Amino acid sequence: MSKPNYSGLYHMVSQENFETYLAALDVNFALRKVVCMLKPSKQIEHDANTGHMKIKTMTTFKNFDMDFMLGKEFTEDLGPVDGRKCQTTVDWEGDKLVCVQRGEKEGRGWTHWLEGNLLHLELRVKNVVAKQVFKKAE
Numbered sequence: 001m002s003k004p005n006y007s008g009l010y011h012m013v014s015q016e017n018f019e020t021y022l023a024a025l026d027v028n029f030a031l032r033k034v035v036c037m038l039k040p041s042k043q044i045e046h047d048a049n050t051g052h053m054k055i056k057t058m059t060t061f062k063n064f065d066m067d068f069m070l071g072k073e074f075t076e077d078l079g080p081v082d083g084r085k086c087q088t089t090v091d092w093e094g095d096k097l098v099c100v101q102r103g104e105k106e107g108r109g110w111t112h113w114l115e116g117n118l119l120h121l122e123l124r125v126k127n128v129v130a131k132q133v134f135k136k137a138e
Helices: 018-024 029-037
Strands: 008-016 041-047 052-056 063-069 074-078 084-094 096-102 109-115 119-123 128-136
Touching: 018 029, 018 052, 018 119, 063 074, 063 084
Parallel strands: none
Antiparallel strands: 008 041, 008 128, 041 052, 052 063, 074 084, 084 096, 096 109, 109 119, 119 128
8 A cells, every 4th residue: 555645845833742741852932932833835846756855844944954854764863852862763654654763752753644735743741742733735
């Protein structure tokens, strides 16, 4: 069975528990307040044949880029997020993309999945879970 293609532009429509997630990453209070007001967009380029993905998260404040091959560990520079580097692997778990980020924080990672024109993102660190939902641009 073929995997879904995540390519497209998505705009955030909702989020929950994000400030608590940022606090668990030791992001300072003022920056948490700013970040929680942002409405990011995600541009995803997904080559289903090679497993190459680019995920660009764009805001009016900062942008964050990921460029990786599914199933291959890489060093991820999370400087724009929380100033850390970690060893990251993103791979399929059924139709979901699951990311494991090994580094200073336990249980860090995320999961993306599609439901119709909605892109769901669950962010995890320690025992904290935040959720964001993005709608695909027409």
